[in-house]
Amino acid sequence: MDDFEKAVLFSFDQTGAVDLGLKARAQSYLDDIKRNPESWRLCVARFPSSGYVEVKFWCLQTLQESVKGRYTSQPPEARLQIKQTLMDWLQQMSSADLPPFLRNKLAQIIVSIVQVEYPGEWSSFFHDLLGMLSEGPALVDMFCRIMTAVDEDVISLEINRPQEEVKQSMQLKDAMRETCIKDVANAWTGLVAAYHSVNPDLTVSVLAVVERYVSWIDIGLVANDKFMPLLFSVMGTSSEQLRGAVVDVVTEVVSKRMEPVPKLALIQGLGIIPTCCQWASSPPYQEDQSELGQKFARLLAALATELLESWKKVDNQVTSLQAVGLAVNAEAAKEATTACEAAQRLLDDLFPAILATLRSPVEGVSVIISPFLLAYVNKLKRTSSLTQPMMRNLEATMEGLASCASFPSEAALLGDSDQDEDGAGGSAAILDEDDEVAHLSRRTELFTVFRNIVKLIPERAYSFVEAQLQGIVGQSSAAYHDVEVAISLLYQLGEGAPEDALKADTGAVGRLALGLMQVDIPCTSHRLVAISLMEAYMRYARVLQSEAGQACLPRVLGIFLGSCGIGHPDEGVSTRACYLFSRLVKQVRGNLAARPGLVHSILTSLQPHLANIATDPPAGTGAQKTPSAVRPHHAGETSATDDRLYTFEAVGQLLGQEEIDGEEQLAYLSALLQPLLSQIDSNLPGGGAMLNGGTASGGAQDRSALLVMQALEAITRISKGLPSALVTRTRPKLGALLMEATEKAQRVPRLLPSNKPLRARYISFLHRMVEVLGSSMMGYFPPALEALMQPGADGQDMCEVIILLNQLMIRFKDALQPLLLKALPVCLKLVHALLPSEWDWSGRSFTPAATTGTKLAGAASASTEDSRERSELQRTYYVLLHTLSYNGLSSILVQTQPPLLDTALEALVRGAASHVEPATRRTCVQVLRQLVTNMEVSTGSRQYMQQRVAGDVCIKGLFQGGLDARDASTATLLLDVAQLLKLLYEKCGDELLTYLGRDVLPSLGAAPALQEQLAQHVRSSDAKQLKTWLRDIMQQASGLPVRSSAASRQKAMTASSANGAMLS
CATH class of the missing domain: 1.20.58 (Methane Monooxygenase Hydroxylase; Chain G, domain 1)
Known part of the structure; x- marks a missing residue:
């Protein structure tokens, strides 16, 4: 091993055994070699001679870099x-x-x-x-x-x-x-023939290459009488990988882009249709061959889709020619008809195999065929008349959809052979959530196809669903998944069904729904069946409102109230049942009014459930996750509160009817509220649950806060069903009970001021009580606002308070003046403590667009979130001032002490002049217009109106950038600015125009002609004309084309155009 090989081995070391300094020197040495233009010589010498794969790889990698970077210069x-x-x-x-x-x-x-x-x-x-x-x-x-x-x-x-x-x-x-491509294709044929039996893996590599090239070579190079028969013979081999590779190539051949008539000829010439048809009775893969099964499904889907597209294209070509008035000669028409008939005939032949694939139990197979089925049904919707084969295909498709949509047995998903299929065991067992999500997603596509078929052949679809329902009614041995899918199909019929079909007495769908309500359904203890049944009852609630349906009310309500609904042991089912029960009660409330006995029975049945819901809130802030399988038909986001509380809303709907005896109504409401009030009392500091001989631990405090929140929300939900007139005028004793609840609730923000979720729940409670109790609440607002507006309140706290104040001002108007005289200064101080003078009033730093994609950590992230809250507070604050001004309460603001008033006006002007959001500016401008309207003209006020309102807001604010004159929201802002300018002129006269022409417009670089036009428009034009002129000037200042067609506007613009740019 020489130094070169050592350097390579050191640079590739991943064990940590090589010293980092040595590794760095080795890498530097190798980099020097790479920079040498002759480095390729070392590579070609050392690649064959070295025994180390690391050295061989380095040589090849360096040689590749040299070829890419220096080859042409060699x-x-x-x-x-x-x-x-x-x-x-x-x-x-x-x-x-x-x-x-x-x-x-x-x-x-x-x-x-x-x-x-x-x-x-x-x-x-x-x-x-x-x-x-x-x-x-x-x-x-x-x-x-x-x-x-x-x-x-x-x-x-x-x-x-x-x-x-x-x-x-x-x-x-x-x-x-x-x-060369012809010779390459011939080589493919020879290689597949030579190696498919002796070296299947190598043949797979050859076919993978073929698959890549089919899309752009002449199709005849592969779709010929040598290669395709060879592929079909290899398709029956024992090697799963080789069979899959063959199928991939055939799929590419079938999918090759071609004109429709040649494509049909290609498909027929391949002879693949008879092969595929055999798959209807004998699938070409085993149940444990999921990947291979998906490949065969893709081939079948591609084949069917290409036939369908060829049919559509030929059909559309003829239709397009006729649409533009061009005649189609007899020969062309005959060729088109022949092509369409051939495509339809081939599709009809394929359909049994398509539906067998749809029913396949192999994972991931059936979902591949669904897009074709939807496209096929959509094509038939545009066909003038359905043939008998088409009708048969549609009916068979419904059967296939029902089979495919059926949930698999839970035992198969859970791997538990002891699970029951009739519901008892399945109720306790939860399907694997990922499997449920996947199945529910697939059902969505399948049901879309089903609903489209219903539109094509409604009567046959109704008969099909009826047969499905008849197959489960009275069958104690029915499997839960058969029951569930039958009910789900009935549910799907109701989406988009015509009104006549939904009538209980004459409509086909209404009769099916009524029949479902009249009989006992098996497996209702199974969670999936229970949910499907309640969803169906809710969808067809109008049937219960009919004369025939009212007899079913006790049975249907019993499902919701019993162990199949709210009392179901599965939390997801019981929670969903609470929500659906509330919706159902709203629908049939009028029918229940004349049946006090039934109402009494419902309320009695609900008592244990209400007690359990109130005393067992979900952990955390109340957010709750519902298992996916309990929402098979209804898409909805997770609720911020406990969805079981909808039961209290339903109770309020039942109680809030004048038909109920007054004393009974009072007794019921008292029995509902007293436990909730006691729960609030006992869980606030000083109550038995919070302090029992000492200070409660953190966990106990959290639990107590949740119980208080749950009770407050329950009372809020109950009140939603109680009309204001009923509790304040007709039966004031009911209102007295709610007043008592309000008194109890007042302690919440005082005793637990730092608990934000509880504070938010209390404010929500107040919002509701305002709507129900009206002016009776006036005495409760001062202490409530005092408790909510404490020093140290953050932006979110103040936003919540301002929203409450806005509701009160809109509801009570002048009657709220005494309260606002005390509360508004406190509110303003707290807001401006959070939004000091150095705050970015333009909003540029903290708009959603400015912060999107920003990823911060720790303190930086917290600071950004705080700034977002303050930015939202700024917008909410402007809405507060707007509500004051437009509800006859602007005098309250004017009466505020000058330092605080000046601060508020400064915030208003800066927002009106500079905020990046036109809607926010518009809010500020409207407030200013209202204030100017009520402002007495004096030397000081005239100066303020001219300099700050007219100069800074109306002129500089528009022309110093930041707004797009083409935006619709800017256009509405400009109209308000124009109206404000007209109002200011009424107040200040020509003195305003003199100030603008002398001090403001010259500072913006405006030409004298522009100053004259502004004066003319403010004096003579109406607000809409002035707005249009302002928009044109803004566009011209921004370098945008001015689209102004009115003759008068064109004349006005001519003078300024002659002077060049109006604004520099």
């Missing part, structure tokens, strides 16, 4: 020596035992030279390569590697290449077509 004799050496190495491959990675690297180097010299200086390359094939398998292997490298490094356009490389790819393919 003298002819050096290039010839490099080529000759490489070809000599190839010749020696029959005896050399090189690892595959060295063979690949050698192939890449040769292709790098081919890329430069073929066909000009090395036109014989491919024939030279073909001449070596007779020397044995090692040369055939290198042939395959070189042909693969040619495709990957030069020809293939599947990766993005520079334009020069695209041109090079086209030139190489053209040259190969002219000189």
Whole structure:
């Protein structure tokens, strides 16, 4: 071992045994060699002589770099020596035992030279390569590697290449077509024939090359009477890999881009249709051959898709010609008809095999055929009339879809042979979540196909679903997956069904749904069946509203309330049942009003569930993850709160009806609220749960806070079903119970001020009580706001308070003035403590666009999040000022002490003049307009209006950049600015125009003509005309073309255009 070999071995060392300094010196030594233009000589000398694969790899890698970087600059004799050496190495491959990675690297180097010299200086390359094939398998292997490298490094356009490389790819393919590709294709045939039985792995490599080249060579080079029969004979070999390689090549041949009529001729000439048809009864793969099964499925899908596309293209060509008024001669029409009929006939022949593939139990097989089925059904939707074979195909497809959509047995997924299939065992077992997600995703595609078939043949689809349902009703031995898929198919019928079909008495779908509600369904304890059944009941709730359906109400509601629904042992099922029950109650609420006995029964049945939900909140902040399998039909995001609380919402809907006896209603509501209020009391500091002879631990405090949150949310949900008029006027005793709840809840922010989730839940509670109790809440606002607006509140806290204040102002208007006189100054101080004068009021630093993609860690990330919260607070603050101004409460702001008022006005002006969001600017401008409207004109106010509002906001704010005049939101802002300018002129008169012309416009570099136009428009034009003029000036200042067609505007612009640029 000499120093060179040592250096290579040291540089490749990964064990850590080599000193880092020594390794660095070795790498430096090798880098010096690489920089030498003659480094290739060392490589060609040491590659064959060294016994170390690391040295051989370094030599090949360095030689490749030299060829790519310096080959064209080498003298002819050096290039010839490099080529000759490489070809000599190839010749020696029959005896050399090189690892595959060295063979690949050698192939890449040769292709790098081919890329430069073929066909000009090395036109014989491919024939030279073909001449070596007779020397044995090692040369055939290198042939395959070189042909693969040619495709990957030069020809293939599947990766993005520079334009020069695209041109090079086209030139190489053209040259190969002219000189050698026919001989290469003949070699493929010979190699497959010679090696398929003695060396299947090598044959797989040959076929992998063929697969790469089929897309751009003459199809006759492979689709001929020699190669294709050979492939079909090899397709029956025992080698799974070889069979798969054959199938891949045939798939490429079938998928080759061609005109439709030649494509049909190709498919018929291949003779592949009869072979594929045999797969209907005898699949060409075993159940444990998933990869091979997927390859055969892709071939079948490609074949079917190509037939369908040929049919569509021929059909569309005729239709397109007729659409533009061109006649189609009889011969062309006959040829088109013949082609379409041939495609349809071949598809009909293939359909049994297609549906057998759809039903395949082999993983990943059935999903491959689904896109074709959807395309086929969509094509039939555009067909004028359906033939009998088409109808048979559609009916058979429905059967296949039902079979494929059926959940596999849980035992198969869980590997537990003791699992029941009738539901009892399955209820306790959860399918592997990844398997469920995959199956649900596949069902989505399958049901899309099914719904499209329903649109084509509705009556037959209804009959099919009816037969599926009849097959499970009264069958105690029915498997859960058969029951589930039958109900799911009924559910799918309801999506987009016509109104007439949904009627319970005359509609086919409505009758099926009613029938489902009238009978006992097997396997309802199984979680998947339970969810499907409740989803179906909810979808067809309108059936329950019909006269015939009302008799089914007790049965249906019993499913929701019993062990199959809310009481189901599976948490995902019970949670989903709570949500669906709430939705169902909203639908049938009116029907329940006349049945107090049933309502009483429902409320009684719910008592234990309500108690359990209230006292057993989910851990953490209340976020809950529902297993995927319990949402087979309904896509929804995870709720921020416990979805079981929808049950309380349903109870509120049931109780909030005037038809219920007043005393009973009061008793029910009291029985609901008292445990919840006690739960709040006992879990706040000072209550028994929080302090029981000492201070509660952190875990106990968290648990107590969750219980308080759960109780507050439960009360909030109950109140959603109670009309305000009912609790405040008709039956005020109900309102008194809610007032008591409000009193209890007031302690929450005072006793647990630092618990943000609990604070947010309390504010949500207040929002709801405002809507329900109205003015009765007025006395509770002062202490509530005092508790919520404490020193140290952050941006999120203040946003929540401001949103609450906005609701109160909109709801109570002038009645809120006494409260606002005290609360508004406190709010302003807290806001400006968070948004000081040095805050970036333009919002440029903290808009979503400015922070997207930023990845920070630790304190930097926390600081960025804090800034985002403050930026959101700024926008919310402007909305507060807007709400004040537009609800007759701007006098409250004006009455604020001057330092605080000045700070608020400064924030408003800076936002109106500079914020990057036009919508935010518009909010500020509207507030300013309202303030100016109510402002008494004095020397000081006139100066403020001219300088800050007109100058800074209306003129400088528009023309100092930051806005796109073409944007729709900017256009609405400009209208408000124009209205504000008109209002300012009313207040200040020509003094305003003098100030703008003397001090503001010259500072912007405006030409005198522009100053005159502004004065003219402000005096004489209406707001819309002024807005249009402002937009045109903004566009011209930004270098954008002005699209202004009005004659008057054109005349006004002429003078300014003559002066050149209006704004420098």
